[in-house]
Amino acid sequence: MKAKLMANSSEFGSQLSIGSNASRTSNSKSESVKVIVRCRPMSDKEVKGGHKQIIDMYCDRGVIQIHKSSTGEDESPKIFTFDAVYDWNSNQTDLYEEIFRPLVDSVLEGFNGTVFAYGQTGTGKTFTMEGSADKPGIIPNSFEQIFNCIARSHNQQYLVRSSYLEIYQEEVRDLLSKDQSLRLELKERPDIGVYVKDLSSFVCKSIKEIEHVM
Ligand code: ADP
Ligand code: MG
Numbered sequence: 001m002k003a004k005l006m007a008n009s010s011e012f013g014s015q016l017s018i019g020s021n022a023s024r025t026s027n028s029k030s031e032s033v034k035v036i037v038r039c040r041p042m043s044d045k046e047v048k049g050g051h052k053q054i055i056d057m058y059c060d061r062g063v064i065q066i067h068k069s070s071t072g073e074d075e076s077p078k079i080f081t082f083d084a085v086y087d088w089n090s091n092q093t094d095l096y097e098e099i100f101r102p103l104v105d106s107v108l109e110g111f112n113g114t115v116f117a118y119g120q121t122g123t124g125k126t127f128t129m130e131g132s133a134d135k136p137g138i139i140p141n142s143f144e145q146i147f148n149c150i151a152r153s154h155n156q157q158y159l160v161r162s163s164y165l166e167i168y169q170e171e172v173r174d175l176l177s178k179d180q181s182l183r184l185e186l187k188e189r190p191d192i193g194v195y196v197k198d199l200s201s202f203v204c205k206s207i208k209e210i211e212h213v214m
Helices: 044-048 092-108 125-129 138-152 207-213
Strands: 002-005 017-022 033-038 055-058 063-066 078-081 084-086 113-119 159-162 165-168 171-174 186-189 193-196
Touching: 033 092, 055 084, 084 092, 092 113, 092 138, 113 125, 125 138, 138 159, 138 207, 159 207
Parallel strands: 002 159, 033 084
Antiparallel strands: 017 033, 017 113, 055 063, 063 078, 165 171, 186 193
């Protein structure tokens, strides 16, 4: 089987949302596409600047409510429902265990899976996907899950290849290429579907190796 992990940074939209998509999953109860919203806490700068929070989150119901209070008048709030919402109290571990571990499980069973982080600059995509050494995000958590699963498996062969690309202002760059001035092309073929031409890819046999690639 192949496990493909891609980290994607597209800087547009107004809010971080994370879509997780398994084309077919082993769990018939789970949706094939899930849209999850995570809101970060206000930064010190935003608090000092006197900015007000305009979002209420109802994590138990997967609902967010946006209200504009800047005018003083209470316009009717806008309400949106998602597969899940995570507020400023959410932690990396809960998010991973509840949303992404099941997705990576299905990838390890041979299904395709994608995690796509979407949102304006500064909304928390990098924090959520990469995190830090003491608060690891989705990417390091998935490395651990993948290689732990492979280490425990018997009578099964796995092939892990990693690529790392960036789509920024409609341009595709190979983050693992020595030449960062190259722009790659998006192509399509009947047998393999959509792919990025000449994207480099490295076979990885351990967490250490894939971390090194990253
Ligand atoms: P983006 O990659 O979308 O541009 P970042 O991930 O760099 O945004 O986040 C912007 C800032 O907000 C960073 O300083 C980051 O540490 C902080 N941040 C983002 N999400 C959270 C969160 N859930 N909890 C605490 N801090 C966060
Ligand atoms: Mg970022």
